[in-house]
Amino acid sequence: MAVKWRMGVAGAFIALCAAADARDTGAEPEAYRVMLEFWDLVESNRFGETRELFADDIVFIDPIWGRYEGREAAGRFMQFFDGVVDGCCTLDRLVADERTGWGMWTQQGPDGPESWVGVYEVKGGKIVYYRDFHERVYSPEEQAALTAAVRASAEQ
Numbered sequence: 001m002a003v004k005w006r007m008g009v010a011g012a013f014i015a016l017c018a019a020a021d022a023r024d025t026g027a028e029p030e031a032y033r034v035m036l037e038f039w040d041l042v043e044s045n046r047f048g049e050t051r052e053l054f055a056d057d058i059v060f061i062d063p064i065w066g067r068y069e070g071r072e073a074a075g076r077f078m079q080f081f082d083g084v085v086d087g088c089c090t091l092d093r094l095v096a097d098e099r100t101g102w103g104m105w106t107q108q109g110p111d112g113p114e115s116w117v118g119v120y121e122v123k124g125g126k127i128v129y130y131r132d133f134h135e136r137v138y139s140p141e142e143q144a145a146l147t148a149a150v151r152a153s154a155e156q
Contacts, residue, residue, distance in 0.1 A: 029096055029097050029098045030098050030099070030122055030125060031096040031097060031098060031099050031100055031101045031120065031121070031122040032094060032095075032096035032097075032101060034053055034122045034125060034126070034127060035094055035096060035101060035103060035120055035122065035127070036094060037053060038050050038053050038127065039091040039094065039103065039105070041053075042089050042091075043089065043090060043091065045082065045083065045087065046082065047078040047079060047080075047081040047082050048075065048078060048079030048082045050075070050078045051071060051072075051074070051075030051078065051079070053126060053127050054071040054074050054075060054126060054127050055071065055123065055124070055126035055127060055128045056070065056071050057069070057070060057071075057128065058070065058071055058074050058126070058127055058128055058129065058130065059128070059129050059130075059131075060073075060074035060077065060127075060129075060130045060131075061130070061131040061132070062077070062131075062132050063132060063133065063134050064134075064143050064146055064147070065077060065147065074130075087108065088107055088108050088109075089105055089106070089107050089108075090105060090106050090108075091103055091104075091105050092104040092105055092106055096122075098122075099121060099122055099123060100119075100120065100121050100122070101119075101120060101122075102117055102118065102119045102120070103117070103118045103120070104116070104117055105117075105118060114134065114135065115134075115135050116132055116133065116134055116135075117132070117133045118130060118131065118132050118133075119131050119132075119133070
């Protein structure tokens with residue numbers, strides 16, 4: 001079973017990697033356009049405004065903060081970062097077709113830059129699925145410490 005799952009994930013990843021990078025071709029498939037708008041908002045420290053790009057039934061998964069289902073829950077999660085993490089995140093590359101894609105991005109953390117990958121799905125001009133992957137796995141203790149640090153910054 002694990003081999004089939006890995007092959008399915010690997011096949012999907014290879015297909016996405018082979019897709020044309022819309023920045024290179026000048027084409028703007030729907031998923032590319034929507035996710036570029038998402039990243040323009042994030043890079044401008046307007047996290048809360050990303051809510052307008054979310055489908056009512058979005059599933060948004062963050063490896064540190066958890067899973068958020070629905071526009072309101074995912075929107076509250078993103079809005080939490082308004083003004084707290086200014087300049088933290090920059091998009092490095094965005095690859096998409098009409099419905100799916102991935103983005104490589106960098107977070108400026110306290111210990112230097114950290115690489116991330118976001119995988120997403122867009123339908124009807126709205127993000128229906130977004131999941132971030134980090135280059136390392138955080139322990140529950142590290143997750144709690146990161147969460148506390150960001151919350152403390154938000155209260156200042």
